[in-house]
Amino acid sequence: MSEKCSEGASCSSCSGADGCSAEEKQKQEERVLQSRLSSIKHRIAVMSGKGGVGKSTVAVSLAVTLANQGHKVGLLDADIHGPNIPKMLGLDNKRLQASENGIIPEPVTDNLAVVSMAFLLENPDNPVVWRGPLKHTVIRQFVADVQWGELDYLIIDLPPGTGDEPLSVAQVIKPMDGSVIVTTPQEVALLDSRKSVVFSQQIEVPVLGVVENMSGFCCPHCNEVIDLFKQGGGRKAAEELKVPFLGAVPLDPQVVVQGDAGKPFVSAFPETPAAKAFTEIAAALEVEIKK
Numbered sequence: 464m465s466e467k468c469s470e471g472a473s474c475s476s477c478s479g480a481d482g483c484s485a486e487e488k489q490k491q492e493e494r495v496l497q498s499r500l501s502s503i504k505h506r507i508a509v510m511s512g513k514g515g516v517g518k519s520t521v522a523v524s525l526a527v528t529l530a531n532q533g534h535k536v537g538l539l540d541a542d543i544h545g546p547n548i549p550k551m552l553g554l555d556n557k558r559l560q561a562s563e564n565g566i567i568p569e570p571v572t573d574n575l576a577v578v579s580m581a582f583l584l585e586n587p588d589n590p591v592v593w594r595g596p597l598k599h600t601v602i603r604q605f606v607a608d609v610q611w612g613e614l615d616y617l618i619i620d621l622p623p624g625t626g627d628e629p630l631s632v633a634q635v636i637k638p639m640d641g642s643v644i645v646t647t648p649q650e651v652a653l654l655d656s657r658k659s660v661v662f663s664q665q666i667e668v669p670v671l672g673v674v675e676n677m678s679g680f681c682c683p684h685c686n687e688v689i690d691l692f693k694q695g696g697g698r699k700a701a702e703e704l705k706v707p708f709l710g711a712v713p714l715d716p717q718v719v720v721q722g723d724a725g726k727p728f729v730s731a732f733p734e735t736p737a738a739k740a741f742t743e744i745a746a747a748l749e750v751e752i753k754k
Contacts (some may be wrong), residue, residue, distance in 0.1 A: 480553050484584040496607040496635070503537070503614045505752055506636050508668065511645045512655025514623040517644045517676040520718060522620035523551050525643070525748070528741045530575035537568060539605055540579035541632055542622040543598050544591050550580045553725025558582055562664040564608045578605050595627040602631045623655075625662040633666040640752050641671035643709065646694035647750070648678055672709035672750045674744060680714040681736060685732040688713075707751050710744040712737050 483491070500506075509525070511518040519542070526538040540548035549555045552571050559582040560567045568576035580591060580601065593601075611617065619636070621629050633639065642663040646656035658671065663670050675697025680689045689712060701708035715737040721728035731739040 490608060495738070496603070499607055499609070499611060500636065501708070503611060503617045505615060505640045506619065506638075507640055507671065507748070507752075508619045508621055508629065508632055508642045508663075509645060510621050510642050510659050510663065511623045512657070512659040513586075513652060515646050516623075516647045516652055516656075517712075517718075518623060519547050519551065520722060521618050521643070521645045521674055521676060521703075521712070522618055523548060523722075523727055524712075524729045524738075524741045525745060526575060526616070526618040527571075527729050528738075528745045529616050529618075530572055531730060532745065534574065535613060536575045537611045537614045538571075538575065538577045539617060539618045539619045540577065540581065541602055541619050541628050541699075543580050543593065543601065543628060544583035546579045546584075547621060548577055548620055549579050550725065551722045552577060552727065554579075555587065559644060562610070565612055566604075568609055568611060576611070578609050595631075598627050599631040599634075602628065603635045606635055618650055625658060629662070630666065631667050639668045641669035643671055643748070644673045644706075645676055646673060646697050646700065647676055648690075648693040650696065653696045653700050655754065657700055657704060660706055662679045670706040671748060672707035673697050675711040675730050677714050678711035683716075707747070709747045709751075712740045712744070 466613060509518055509522040522538065526536050530536045538548060540546045549557060554569055554571070554577060557569050559569070559578070566578070568578045570576045581587065619632055621632060642654050644659045644663070646652050660670050677692050678697070679694050682689060682693050694711070697711065698708045713730065713736050715735055717728045717732050717735065718737060721731050728742050732738055
């Protein structure tokens with residue numbers, strides 16, 4: 464029995480309850496995906512070569528800074544095995560809600576909404592034991608099945624390294640405006656961040672720039688700047704690799720305190736050097752995107 468497909472044409476491969484063929488379903492899913500993406504002006508991946516450099520902190524701070532400036536922002540937590548974004552935004556007890564038009568992203572403010580694997584876990588202690596194909600599927604669903612609406616920016620927080628998730632994001636979200644590479648100044652972090660720069664270029668995702676996190680610490684008692692992890696390594700690596708340097712973010716204890724409390728420090732302490740650094744990074748990022 465022939466049925467009418469979504470475009471109105473008769474599809475000989477359709478049969479009653481089974482609906483359209485697998486090929487037609489795939490085409491329909493692709494149309495939905497492209498429709499969602501067409502409503503998103505800029506897509507930016509935040510990457511790092513190794514863990515512990517503050518990549519998720521940078522992703523959250525950048526998203527919140529842009530939202531505070533009046534932009535409509537979506538934050539996609541694509542770290543399937545270690546989804547920390549909800550905790551940092553005070554959303555750790557939330558669950559994704561669905562409507563007939565798709566999944567509803569969890570709102571943070573009027574201008575910022577989040578989707579994360581953490582919203583699907585019944586217990587935050589439960590590990591996600593998945594291979595590459597499953598991770599690819601859920602990343603695709605986080606774009607195609609989510610009602611992101613009209614966005615100025617979609618910020619994608621990726622896990623450290625150059626594995627399945629960055630590859631899937633590059634394949635699903637096309638075209639990407641580019642990547643932001645997060646590093647700390649010490650040599651061991653810079654070695655891996657340089658790999659991330661080259662990796663991003665290999666998968667044809669432009670490198671928008673490098674952010675040097677934990678760049679010096681200003682003593683709250685004497686105001687002396689202490690180079691706990693050195694300074695300037697990120698800028699030097701960016702120059703050597705011929706990619707933009709977006710800025711340096713100093714250490715601030717409130718970043719940890721506010722992150723654990725689920726309150727972005729860029730909103731709680733906007734006058735601190737670290738928060739001001741993100742304002743400058745957001746401005747530099749917009750310049751690079753316009754290029």
